[in-house]
Amino acid sequence: MNDDTGTAGQRFWDARYSESRRVWSGEPNAALVAETTGMEPGTALDLGCGEGADTVWLARRGWRVVGVDVSGIALERARIRADEAGVGERTEFQRHSLGASFPEGRFDLVSACFLHSWQDLPREPVLRTAASRVASGGTLLIVGHVGARVWEEEVGSHVEQPTAAEVLKSLELPEAEWEVQVAEERERARPSPGGHRTDSVLKLRRR
Template identity: 55%
Template sequence: MTSVPPPAQPAEFWESRYRDSGRVWSGRPNELLVREASGLTPGTALDLGCGEGGDAVWLASRGWRVTGVDIAATALERAAAHAAEAGVGDRVAWERHELGESFPEGSFDLVSAHYLQSPVALDQRGVLRRAAAAVAPGGTLLLVLHAGWPSWQTEPPFDAEFPTLDGLLADLDLPAAEWTVETRETVRRASASPDGVDGHREDHVWRLRRGR
């Protein structure tokens, strides 16, 4: 998330976020994706909010066939270039969606959404429910969301709601007979401010397995 004052339209905000700067992210996969997905059998994967493609490229390099989705065309262009450079361009399809307005078709063995949080309009609850519905029988839903502001953030730059571990599961309202919660955890990690102030940030992690 960012403290840049948001314009009215989400697509405009995120496109300008990428277009008006160089590479935004490191290109490496999220650590919690690596931790939670390394033991899964590769199949088809959906990466929601893929940004510049770090997670999607990592999954593809491990044998997954990936659909990477983002709202920003510039982010998807960079992601496709990253995949080509990594030699996995043929294993990833890139789709532009404004989630909440449109959603990829099909079902997937892994649906992953990391930090699908936004300072501009986003129907997070609706999107994550559709993410769960897109998980194939026997597949995995992996969600990682910020649990709050970083410890050094004394004045939040905008109003935000951070879901709790139990609150998100209640929002998803998944049938208990059909789903197994395999990970439900809060993880603390080091997080320095843009000015170099040391601190930490907490993330919530949910990994759920859909029954066959």
């Protein structure tokens, strides 16, 4: 579930999704489930939605969700999945290279799960923009890998995978306007496909 700046990222991820009929597991991210279960449904923005598992999971629980990804192939799969799940009317899918363009509006929930890339993704500015899209009283959820850089040996490029505390610091948010509800690392029950065993979870509420 990734996004890159510019057409190079679009080409890369379209090619990646073209390699198989399904890239991801089809299950919603565990941290998203844990941190949003019980929340009052509203509007949500799912950044790097990929094939739509998180978007559909939220929509089935009453949220109205905008799913965003750089890959048109991934977004088409997400649309089909939403229609098959009976939540097509509660979902909208938009193609954005987040370093260059971003969805308009404010949302009760902005989720960025595993928004990593070895392409030219300006992750910190993107996450700051994500924070600016959170409505008053809304929630920002950022989940990422920590530790082993799964792609570094493969492509010879550095991929930032900071801790929750480091992500929080990089957001540069006014403390008076935000409540930190979760900022921690969590061990996975089983490694990710790339071998990651630890995830960072940052959950903030806009006052």
